[in-house]
Structure formats: structure tokens, C-alpha cells
Amino acid sequence: MATAENGDAGKRTEASRRKRQGWFAELLQRPEIASFAVMVVILVVLGFLAGNSVYNPLGIKNNLSIIAQLGIITTGACLLMIAGEFDLSIGSMIGFTGMSIGLMLKWGLPFGLGEATPGSAFLLTLVFAVAIGWSIGFVVTRTGLSSFIVSLGYLFILRGATEVGFRYINEGSTQVSSLPDFKQNSYVADIFGGQFLEPVFSMLYDVGWNVSRSGKLWVTGMDNRVGWWIVITLVAYVILSRTQIGNWIYATGDNVESARANGVPVRRVKIGLFMFSAFCSTVFAACQVFETNSSDAAKGQLLELEAIATAVVGGTLMTGGFGTILGIIFGAVIFGLLKNASFYIPWIDGAFYRVFLGTFLLVSTMFNEKIRKRITGGI
């Protein structure tokens, strides 16, 4: 077998998959290689065209924040896609949880529980959000309806509830502003809206890199949402690749009936993943609310489409059963950079950014498909 397959260079058989190759060749077989290649291309091209503003301390901090925001919700959306379901309510959930935290901080906790602190506002909102996530999963698994439609319904319900909440609880105004800066006194508010890695940036200033135009310390620190993204990504990676639950997720997405026949608790997996997606949306909204000390009814619109696009760019299959966390990281970097690339490059009108995004979405997806077919043997 080995000699026959060695002779035909272009013909791959089942056994060629098990042949040990050099580490570089093995690297090229990984599914994330396509999105990695696209990411490297974009990083290099952006460096040429606008390197001094994209790769200076401010550019790195801002772009990482955008990438992290995208990454947080994409992790939730991607795990669901691997399990074969969609969550279109992410954006509306962000608006809803942002409203909930904002209104609680301004008007006090509901059910007569008294004054709100950032911690209690966040926890109570998290409970609501996860309960709503549970209900989406429950409806999807009990009725057998497509999650696309169910989550689409919740998209409208949650956005409407956000508007109604503002109209009736907030005296008709659609924004909650002039909240005190909770970050000064509250550890919880600082965890979401504050910064970390300040000593690193201080040190960079001391060696002469992080210097502003007026000669002082420029960027003070990295937004905490980047830290949250790292934590959520690590947790998701461990779950997906090292635990039984990860196997269940892949099995559920690949073939629900076989999974069920093999004893995988398919219903619980799906409901749990919807709850996780709601958790990700809540973290996203909390970071925004505590950073700006305000919330309004328009936040989060259309972000679910960006999350799905990022997951697909990172190599996740729309039909389920295939996807990796590393792919999400690369996809988030690609998508996050592309969103703002045209604004950094002076000779491109910023209005082209949607054209860029769409084009790259198509190119990446075709590339990913090609690589995936090669790896999985043409299925």
C-alpha cells in the first residue's frame, strides 16, 4: 500500500492521511491554514499601506478592542454553529442587556430590591439573559423548528422589549446617560469597562515607544474586553478540544440522530450553548456600558450577522460539525481589521468598507471550502 501511494504523487488514499510528514507539511494540513494565510496577507498589506497608524500603540489598542468585541460574540455563535444551530438574536440581546444594566443603575433594581450596584445590576441582567437563552434553546429543541426562525423571532422580541423598556421606565428617552463613573469605586465595573496591562504600557513608554505627540504617556492600557476575550477563548478551547462536552458539541452538529443514538444529551447541549451565547452577549454589553457609563436602545444592531460572518471566515461550516477556536481567532482578526482598514488608508474612501468586507467574506469562504475538502477527502 505504502509503495503504491508513494508512486502516485497526485493520488491520495485513505492511508496517506496516516503517513507521518515533516512538521511543516503537517501544519499545512490543518483546517485553519486558509484563514491564517488570509490573516497574514492582510496584516502585511495593511502594514504597507498604513503601517504607521495601524501598528502604533493607539492603533493596536483600538483594533484589538474591536477584534476582542467581535471575538467574544463569535465564540458563542461559532459553538452554536458547530452544533448545527444559529443564533440571530445576539445583537438584540446586546441591546437588551445593555438597556437592562443601564436602567437598573439609573432607576434601581426591579422587584423592589433597592439600589443597584454594578455587581448586582450585572448579575441580575445575566440571570435574565441566560434565562432568555435557555428559552430559545427550549423552544428550538422542543418544537423542532429551525433555530434560524426561532432566534429571528427573539431578535424582534428583544429589540422591541428594549425600546419599550426605555419608553416606559426611562421617561421616554432612549438613552441612559450621566451615570456616575462606577469604575472608580467598583471592582466589577472596572473588570468590564476598565483597562489592564497598564504596567506594560508604562514600561513601553519608558523605553521610548509609547510616546504621544506632546511627549507624555500615550496609551495607558489595554481594554479589559481583550482580557475577557482571551479568557472566553481559552475556556472554549479547553471545552471543545479536551472535554467530553466538546465531543458532544461536534457530534450534535455532525449528525444529530447518530449522536442521540450514541447517548449524547443533544437537547441539553443545544440549550447550554444558547445560554452560553447569551452570556457572551451580556459580557459584550457590560463592557460597553461600564466603559462609557451610558446605554441606549440602538446598540448591537446587525452584530449577529458579523458574528456569523467571522465564524465562517474562520473556517466554521454553516451546516455544522466543523470549526475550531483558532479559526475564530484568525477570523476575528481578519474581520476586525478589515472593518476599519479602509479608514486608515488615506486614499480609499471609508465608505468602501462594506465592499471590502463582503469581498473578503466570499474569498475566505471559498478558500476555506477548498482546504476543508482536501483535508476531509472531498466530502
Added chain:
Amino acid sequence: MKKILLAGITLAAMATGAAAERYVMVTHGQGTDPFWPVVEKGGKEAAAAIGADFEYRFIPSGSMADMAKLIEAAAATQPDGLIVSLPDADALGGAIRAAVDAGIPVITINSGLEQSKDVGALMHVGQPEYLAGQKAGELAKAAGVTHPICFSQEAFNAALSERCNGYFDAIGVRGEIIDTTPDPITIRTRAAAALQADPAIDGALSVGPHTCVAVHQAMEDVGVETHHGCFDLSPELMDLIDAGQVNFTVDQQQRLQGYLPVIMLHLYNESAGLLPGANVPSGPGIVDQSNAAAVKALAGINR
């Protein structure tokens, strides 16, 4: 028995309905914009002041076809007056003319100053966004701005683009309109990128209060001191103006757009056609360092 009960209830409803005046307002605000609740509030207060009923209708979809249907439905309920915003006279003109022909007095507000008479409205209360943008541009030009840029949080919102266009035309230089989206971190990133990409920029216009605050932070991040004008109000924006960090904000005074038409329609109905002799411009009011502190408490609620 049921028939008598039903008849009795209907008569009672008709009786109570016939007593109070009823005014209906239909606008193109989409429900998440902080601008329109102030208009609605103005209308409610005016109606409460004269003892009339007030209804506020809007279209979540932003589609003009839906709005035309909404106007037809509102006219079918035979209100004592109709107050309509006019972003697209071609799409809405038919429905408004039908309402006028049915004998309902109509006043247009906010947008559509030029087409107001053509669609059969009595008068117009409001100001085109273009003129408000021009006012901002005149202030910028007087401060020496020669290289402007405009930040808009909703790319497809024609009203916001008109503010930018007026600003550019008053200064005499065509600048770029940057689509920042409403996401605060995106606004900061794109504003910082735009300011770094073109160091010659010396004047900026942000067409929303949240956009204004985030663009100001971007200016601080990049380390430039650009002339910065904004639109509409929020408490944080008032603080920035008070501290001299943002030059001014244009207040559309949209509460007048809600309050005045109700009173005018009431006078028209009660006093055989009593009507102001010309359209009423509701703004723009300029809030700068001289009056920011006084306006702060009302920002977003009453102004």
C-alpha cells in the same frame, strides 16, 4: 341581551370620544433614536395643556411605504388634526393630500419645508437639517476652519448626511463623511484612523451626541485639537462644552416641533382658521460655553 350591551358600550365609547379633541402625530423616527422622544413629549405636553388626546405613531422599519399606510390609517380615524414629518414628499404626498381632502388639517414638521405647501399642509414647523448644518458650518468658518470632516453614526440616514452637506457647503470645502456606526469603540477607532490619515484636518462635525463624545475621546487619543461642533444634546456633551473641549452643539429644539403644531391646530379648529402667517423655524439653537451649564439638566429629556 348581548346586542343591548354591545350597543350601550358603543354609544358610551362614541360619546366619550366625541367630547375631547384628538391630534395624531406620525413621524419617521424609528424608535431607537434619542431625537424623537423629545418631539413626542412636546406633543403630549401641549395636548395635556389644552385638554386634548394625543397619539404618536412611528414606523420601526423606516420604510416610506409603511409610513404612507400609517398616515392613511391615522386619517381614517378622523382626528381633529394631523401632524406629519415629511422626509419624502413623493412617497407620502398622496396620503397627506387624501387626509387634507377629507377635511383634516395637516401641519408638517421637521423635514420637508419646501414641499409642505405642495402636499396641502397648512404650514411647516421645523427646519431642514441642511440649514442647521449650514449654521454649524458658518460658526466653523468664522473660527478659521478650512479642512473639514464629518462623522455620522448612520450611513443611510439622509437627514444626518444633510447636516454634513450643509456644514461642508458653508465652509466651502467638500470633506469626507465618515460612517462611524453607533458602536462607541468603532467610533473611536475610525475617528482616530481618519484624523491620523489626514493631519490637515482642522474642523470636525459629529452629527449625534454619543458620536460627539466618542470622537472627542479619539481626538484626545491622537493628540489633536480640532474645532469640534456637534448636534443634539446629552449630559456628557454639556460637560464637554462647559469645559471648553467641544466648541458648540446645534440644538434642533425638537420639543418645539412637537409642542407648537398641537397648539396651532387647536387654535385653527377653535377660532375659524387662526393660523400664523408663515412657517415657523424651530431652530437651530446653538448651545455653547455660555449656556451649556443651564441646559444640562434638560438634555435628552426636554431639549
